[in-house]
Amino acid sequence: MAQIFDRSSNALARASLVLTGLIVIALGVTLDQLQRSPWVTRQGQRPDQPVPFSHKHHVQGLGLQCQYCHVTVEKSSYAGIPPTKTCINCHSQIWTNAQLLEPVRSSWATGQSLVWTKVHDLPDFVYFSHEIHVNKGLGCSSCHGRVDQMPLMYAQNTLQMEWCLDCHRNPAKNIRPTGEIYNMAWESPAEDRPVWCSVGDEKSGLPTAQSVNCTTKDPATIPAEVASLNMPSLLRTAALVSDAGTGVTALNQYHVEYQKFTSQDELGHFLVDHYKIRTPKELTSCEVCHR
Ligand code: HEC
Numbered sequence: 001m002a003q004i005f006d007r008s009s010n011a012l013a014r015a016s017l018v019l020t021g022l023i024v025i026a027l028g029v030t031l032d033q034l035q036r037s038p039w040v041t042r043q044g045q046r047p048d049q050p051v052p053f054s055h056k057h058h059v060q061g062l063g064l065q066c067q068y069c070h071v072t073v074e075k076s077s078y079a080g081i082p083p084t085k086t087c088i089n090c091h092s093q094i095w096t097n098a099q100l101l102e103p104v105r106s107s108w109a110t111g112q113s114l115v116w117t118k119v120h121d122l123p124d125f126v127y128f129s130h131e132i133h134v135n136k137g138l139g140c141s142s143c144h145g146r147v148d149q150m151p152l153m154y155a156q157n158t159l160q161m162e163w164c165l166d167c168h169r170n171p172a173k174n175i176r177p178t179g180e181i182y183n184m185a186w187e188s189p190a191e192d193r194p195v196w197c198s199v200g201d202e203k204s205g206l207p208t209a210q211s212v213n214c215t216t217k218d219p220a221t222i223p224a225e226v227a228s229l230n231m232p233s234l235l236r237t238a239a240l241v242s243d244a245g246t247g248v249t250a251l252n253q254y255h256v257e258y259q260k261f262t263s264q265d266e267l268g269h270f271l272v273d274h275y276k277i278r279t280p281k282e283l284t285s286c287e288v289c290h291r
Pocket residue numbers: 049053055058059064065066067068069070081082116117118119120121140141144147148152153184
């Protein structure tokens with residue numbers, strides 16, 4: 001056969017093999033990119049909604065708290081979307097004739113809920129719960145971004161497995177004091193932006209995160225009575241009860257020691273310890289999210 005195919009066709013065959021290989025790789029890379037692209041994950045997209053509801057106006061402009069509308073975010077897996085009644089509380093008086101709000105009024109009149117398009121939507125085979133994240137010091141903005149600056153809602157992150165795992169492998173880099181979870185403008189501590197934390201009596205029966213008390217104001221400048229008033233209420237009651245009879249002066253005797261943090265690394269590791277966060281190995285095992 002050697003005389004039929006000369007040397008050049010041999011080279012040609014080799015070249016075409018290499019070419020096929022390259023095409024396969026390129027295809028693989030493209031599909032992988034596609035799978036992660038905003039087109040598939042819908043990251044950053046603003047879907048059409050029955051009403052162009054603006055978080056920017058209602059949160060930043062009017063100063064409404066997230067829980068005013070997302071009432072179950074701390075105690076259930078779902079944050080929840082508010083019913084029409086919540087809008088009507090105000091919009092029976094404000095902007096009552098606006099065309100934009102017609103769907104809200106007719107929903108109220110007919111009793112038919114508004115149908116909002118989900119912006120974040122995990123597949124059914126993934127287990128997720130707001131309750132644990134929020135109670136262990138993950139702020140809304142760590143996962144949803146600056147909602148207070150969004151005229152229309154969009155997903156800041158992909159919600160893909162890799163995104164979840166990236167945090168589960170090292171939660172310390174994202175954890176903040178639980179008192180700051182609704183603070184949209186929260187920034188990690190720094191030399192010129194320290195955070196002070198004290199640890200209460202962990203045997204008091206409080207949920208772990210609640211026995212830690214953090215502040216962004218130098219506790220040395222806060223009078224002792226106020227510092228102890230800032231303590232979790234159950235602890236305070238315990239302090240008062242144990243000193244019953246001596247009254248307010250007892251508060252002064254309650255000694256609170258604060259530790260100062262000037263980097264996310266230090267604060268994160270302190271909180272991971274005191275909030276009793278599981279190890280990365282435990283948090284990345286498949287059963288955590290696929291039950
Ligand atoms: C006045 C009521 C109201 C307040 C206050 C409010 N929201 Fe919302 N939120 C809504 C409504 C209505 C929707 C559904 C429409 C939409 O997606 O824009 C929504 C949707 C969302 C979604 C996307 C839901 C989805 O479909 O995936 C997130 C995330 C969210 N809100 C976070 C927040 C955060 C964080 C705050 C506080 C900074 C907040 N919201 C304050 C009413 C409110």
